[in-house]
Amino acid sequence: MHAHLPDGLADGVFPAGCPSRTVLDHITSKWGVLILLSLSEGEQRWSELRRRAEGISEKMLAQTLKTLERDGLVLRKAQPVIPPRVDYSLTERGHELSDLLVPLVTWAYNNADDIINGQR
């Protein structure tokens, strides 16, 4: 009936030093989720990402993009022009992930009001 955890986590124990903990932290970080989701709609420039992930600071945008790029989830294409132009997009792996993230965020979006107002 319900989804179940992979064998390695079957007993529900999540080892503290496990790489999956680190990855989970990256992909569930506040700004990480928002950027991944934004990019799931297509390639975008730095300034566009800033606008779409409303409230993010330049510092956090840079930091988050670097982490996602190192993780092979986001691709950075810089054009050697002045003023600079940099396009960000999801890698194949990033798409795999965002396909799982989208239903989650959609659920959060649909249930947010009920949850915050303490209904049901």
Added chain:
Amino acid sequence: MHAHLPDGLADGVFPAGCPSRTVLDHITSKWGVLILLSLSEGEQRWSELRRRAEGISEKMLAQTLKTLERDGLVLRKAQPVIPPRVDYSLTERGHELSDLLVPLVTWAYNNADDIINGQR
């Protein structure tokens, strides 16, 4: 081909004060995810949760469980016995959510090594 965002988020903008931001923060919090996942395997006691979400402190366990309970995702059943016995389980809404969280964590678990070692 790819999953897409709900209409309210169609332009990829996530309003800063939006309730869905708050909910997203709760359900993607480091310990929140782990507890939700652990409970997806069935009802558990406080001490069992402590053990399974390896590394969590009592303070964070209490705090996280309170948030999840307030959000209507986790049910707290306290039995009036000494020593105390409290059982935690997912609500229906909690199950809906964990069904979306499980594939995400499974993906993270399967890809963690490649991501951390910078492969692909």
Added chain:
DNA sequence: TAAGGTACTCACCTTTTGGTAAGTTATGGG
């Protein structure tokens, strides 16, 4: 009488996270 078990809470302190404002780069346009 004293210790043990369970599920907490609290006060205090450290660590991490994140914001702000300034600086950087190189070129084209006025």
Added chain:
DNA sequence: CCCATAACTTACCAAAAGGTGAGTACCTTA
């Protein structure tokens, strides 16, 4: 000559998250 532009980086500071160790409750068992 100088300002605007885009995509950053840096230093500094404030805020939030989180750890530690102690304390609490109450009954049961030794």
